[in-house]
Amino acid sequence: MKLSWKIKNLLFVNIIVIVVFLIGLMAVFPTPVIAEENTPDWSYAGAANPTHWGEISSEFALCELGKNQSPININHAIEGTPIKIEFNYQPTPLLVVNNGHTVQINYNPGSTMKINDEEYELIQFHFHTPSEHTINNKASALEMHLVHRNVKNQLAVVGVMMNQGSANPLIDQIWQHIPAVGKINDIENYTINAANLLPKNKDFFSYIGSLTTPPCSENVKWNVLTETTQISEEQIAAFQKLYQVNARPVQPINGRKIEFHPS
């Protein structure tokens, strides 16, 4: 009888230990809000700032070891062959993601950009403040990145510098629908067109670089438009209220060629 009581008691203690252990596991591995956030955390300030991205995870090694990283300071561009950049953006339902690193607008399939007859599809666009690229060492208030992919899975990003001037109505519409961090705001029956955020002039600089966020993957075709678009002081302040700084510092050129393409 006495032994049996002891066994029962032991069993009870074991169950308690297992439950406490499971609760502990849940705290260490919380269910991610968005699937793609299941990667190690990184940030723009503190211990996980851009100078440490390469040490956070082996997946992020290129952030430290890569020789063709972005962004860069654009100067000494050489006049390249006249390449046209053509945009064929369609309206898309407004879907705003606040992923804790930026405000991102996901795009439906069917909107394309063509460089040198190579077609890329627009996947999403997002914002950085201040601008990540600098032109002759000068940063803009914001920089928009329009991320495209072709059928071979190669990435081409179009960078648009945004400086203080008149308000952009489309920016107002986007800013009004920014959800809380980790959330997605999928607005029904509401379409936008990213074409309304592009400057008129399509002269651009091109070079080969990387993603400007971990994992800093390389072989990204960068195309930075030379004409800036305008955004109001209030619109800049509204974004910076959410993200004071979300820009990676400029990276070494390492002998890469920057081309200028007049339209």
Ligand SMILES: [Zn+2]
């Ligand atoms: Zn970006």
